[in-house]
Amino acid sequence: MGQPLRQDVHIDKPMSQILVAYLQEDMDYVADKVFPVITVSKKSDAYFIFDKGDFFRDEAAQRRPGSESAGSGYEVDTDTYTCKRYGFHKDINGSIIDESDDPLKPREDATRFVGEKLKIKREVVFLNNFFGVNIWANDRVGITPASATAGTSVGFWNDESSTPIKDIKEGILTMKENTGKKPNVLVLGARVFNALTEHADILARIQYTQKAVITEDILAGLFGIEKLVVANSIKNSGNKGGADSFGFMAGKSALLAYAEPNPGLYAVSAGYIFANKNFKGASALGSRIYTIETPLLGLGSYRLEGEMEFDMKVVATDLGYFFSEVIE
Numbered sequence: 001m002g003q004p005l006r007q008d009v010h011i012d013k014p015m016s017q018i019l020v021a022y023l024q025e026d027m028d029y030v031a032d033k034v035f036p037v038i039t040v041s042k043k044s045d046a047y048f049i050f051d052k053g054d055f056f057r058d059e060a061a062q063r064r065p066g067s068e069s070a071g072s073g074y075e076v077d078t079d080t081y082t083c084k085r086y087g088f089h090k091d092i093n094g095s096i097i098d099e100s101d102d103p104l105k106p107r108e109d110a111t112r113f114v115g116e117k118l119k120i121k122r123e124v125v126f127l128n129n130f131f132g133v134n135i136w137a138n139d140r141v142g143i144t145p146a147s148a149t150a151g152t153s154v155g156f157w158n159d160e161s162s163t164p165i166k167d168i169k170e171g172i173l174t175m176k177e178n179t180g181k182k183p184n185v186l187v188l189g190a191r192v193f194n195a196l197t198e199h200a201d202i203l204a205r206i207q208y209t210q211k212a213v214i215t216e217d218i219l220a221g222l223f224g225i226e227k228l229v230v231a232n233s234i235k236n237s238g239n240k241g242g243a244d245s246f247g248f249m250a251g252k253s254a255l256l257a258y259a260e261p262n263p264g265l266y267a268v269s270a271g272y273i274f275a276n277k278n279f280k281g282a283s284a285l286g287s288r289i290y291t292i293e294t295p296l297l298g299l300g301s302y303r304l305e306g307e308m309e310f311d312m313k314v315v316a317t318d319l320g321y322f323f324s325e326v327i328e
Helices: 094-099 105-129 164-179 190-197 200-206 218-222
Strands: 038-039 044-050 074-082 084-092 139-142 153-156 185-189 229-230 234-236 247-248 256-259 271-276 289-291 304-315 320-324
Touching: 074 304, 084 105, 084 218, 105 289, 105 304, 139 164, 153 164, 164 200, 164 218, 164 256, 164 320, 185 190, 190 218, 190 229, 200 229, 229 320
Parallel strands: 038 271, 139 153, 139 320, 185 229
Antiparallel strands: 044 074, 084 304, 185 256, 234 247, 256 320, 271 304, 289 304
């Protein structure tokens, strides 16, 4: 479908009550709901990483009168971030604006269209950086329950003989034992969440204490996690002009992680999102939308331009525990 023509935007009044737009709810996206957003004053810079082992050794010792106390130190390394700029635009012809009737509202619709594209890209970047195998220190892949092996795989969570509660709690204990941090967020693909709400073991544990509809909060409480978010966002992978191919972006996987609630110099987190606060006009998440006059397209025409500038970084691989393809 090409750009709208004049006859496309001058709609009949009886139809003015109906305008259908396939836009996703903000709650469907998880990119801004998992890891802390750090606003930075430079497009790129370094940040400190402290050696975990130095903080957990038993090195304090009894001190004799007149002697020095036991002492040690910790190693500090650095890593870098680089905020990358992403953009998308929608051109609006002046004649389209002049002859449009409510509720089409070309400016508002273009803003929503561009904004949706930016949110999809941000979600894709988040999932590519944080939601996959060989990213975190711990990976577990879904497999037929009878073939599951401790330390490498778990039984498919949509199989009644699987043990999702045990699997997740083992992930919690593993992270706590190796980092001193208890994971506080669990990210589930939409189909994974649906499978868990129908698992016999989970239903049996809550049938006498909870309401019939299993919510994110109920599951979080059952697993002992502070926050559970479901990635409900979808994407069309089909090329323009070809067949559409819709699917959930997060697939059939899950991520257990520790996200620092109070980020700071000495605060560790599985991941951080660095957003450039000097990106003129940008929001706290490093995004902005503005207009550019485009008279070559016709009098009163303009381009609605959307941009984002951020970087998403894994900071501590041992603070993430990934379950890959955990449902069939």
